[in-house]
Amino acid sequence: MVATDSPTAPIPEPGRDFVRDIVQADLDAGRVAGIVTRFPPEPNGYLHIGHAKSICLNFGIAQEFGGRCHLRFDDTNPVKEEQEFIDSIQQDVRWLGFDWGEHLYYASDYFETLYHWAEHLIRAGLAYVDDTPADEMRAMRGTLTEPGRNAPGRDRSVDENLDLFRRMRAGAFPIGARVLRAKIDMAAGNMNLRDPVLYRILHAAHPRTGTAWCIYPTYDYAHGQSDAIEGITHSICTLEFEDHRPLYDWFIANLPVPAHPHQYEFARLNITYTVLSKRILTTLVREGHVTGWDDPRMPTLAGQRRRGVPAAGLREFVRRVGVARANSVVDLAMYEHAIREVLNAGTQRRMAVLRPLKLVIENWEEGRTETLEAVNNPENPDAGTRPVTFGREIYIERDDFLEHPPSRFHRLSPGREVRLRYAYFVTCRSVVKDSQGEVVELRCTYDPATRGGDSPDGRKVRGTLHWVSAADALPAELRLYNTLFARPDPGAGGDILADLNPASLEVLTGCLVEPALATLPVGEAVQFERQGYFCPDPDSRPDALVFNRTVGLRDSWAKVQAGQKAD
């Protein structure tokens, strides 16, 4: 043991979770020589934020303890699995920042071994072929409070079982005609032990094995044995598999497996206003409620990536949430906080006006322009500065002007002076309205002595506004996203589709952005000052810029306003 009481000793990692404690204890006790984990997705959909928790846990533990983590596709059900998902999952795990090296595996790689082990169980009298129809089998399984009944074929001879099972493999029977079952205990309190199905007949082509098989192992039969084959030491999964652990252990104990892995369960992630269920996400995509798996409103990694969420933000979020065994629902605000934290530090600032209002500076000569210097990132001086053009006509945010300002409004109003960021102080002299009485233009004057935004006489101004120059601003479409669901607990009312938020997407056209934004690569995050974090969408073209709002800035003024309205 190393002494840790030295004042200069590094402080041990705080907030370790129970899984890491177990791993550490196993290492300390010599129960395992090294750590091997795995992330085992079924390729039947895209990965989402909930998977990110599992990925960070499994790959993170491997990294921290000098072990390795395998990426293994749990591809035991060909009717639901597709190559597209196999590809997207690999892309998403890499994007999240993890590397499985050469340890890419498929449960289907083990089909032959699994098959031989099934015959082993038959020979040991621990498995039998059952031809009970599915609905009858369900009835005979009993209920939560009543034991099940033995199937008629439960006591078939080993030879007959072997013959039947081989004919199942050979394709002698139609879909669903027979299954191979483990002979355990039809009266077990744990339903998973009431003679679970090991193999079912599915005459379906598999993305990897094609038509080589017409019988496929179930999750229960395949998972633990795959772990054993790969030498997984800690098989980490979510709570709903806890009841399966006795079965997991039963297979390991009764089969000639090369290793004895152990399963540990943690609580899955839930987030307010969010659905993390592959089944429902699939429905949203199939029924067209969203534009696809990578719709920026989707909680998929592909969607969040397109929206502009940095992988580091996702990792930070997962780290803050922790790992435990209690079911919980994390506040969406915590996710947004982690994203802002990463984006604030690493993102350049630009100016963009979402809802433009023209502002003309009357004492600025027609045709004259000036180049001013804008800071790229106040959090990082190394990011440098960029030139921005200023002139007689500019655009500001409509929200930044109010003809009759309430108290505490620090922005522009008739007769009031504000600072234009990096530019000058301007004072509103008059307002131009259209026939409807709507404000369409502001007439202002500027103070030449305030160039750059500082007043030599030390006078203060309450507000600083962002702006773009009319001469060179570029038009753009901005897509603002709100929660996909309108209530914090989608589905709690019974119909989850009824909870979809009709205002989840707000498209703003006619926005104006500074010209430096024209060449920003797709997906690269920037902060639009005073507005939020954005990134160019893949739909963006040089002559038709499109930006996604990843997340807005914190807005305490909005809170004040909400408070005022409530009064």
Add this chain to the structure above:
RNA sequence: UGGGGCGUCGCCAAGUGGUAAGGCAGCGGAUUUUGAUUCCGCCAUGCGGAGGUUCGAAUCCUCCCGCCCCAGCCA
């Protein structure tokens, strides 16, 4: 009167017999050319409830209450 889990601040979450970490949210205040960021302060005499053991209990015992998972030839 089936089996398996879980209950610590509004939301996450440490703590495993020695007198309740931290984060998010919220509320004050300072700084600020983003009403952003940053910084400072406040925020559980209390750990689902009731008993009990102990000098001492969120931690041990008993009973009770609540919530979650399981009856796919899904994972």
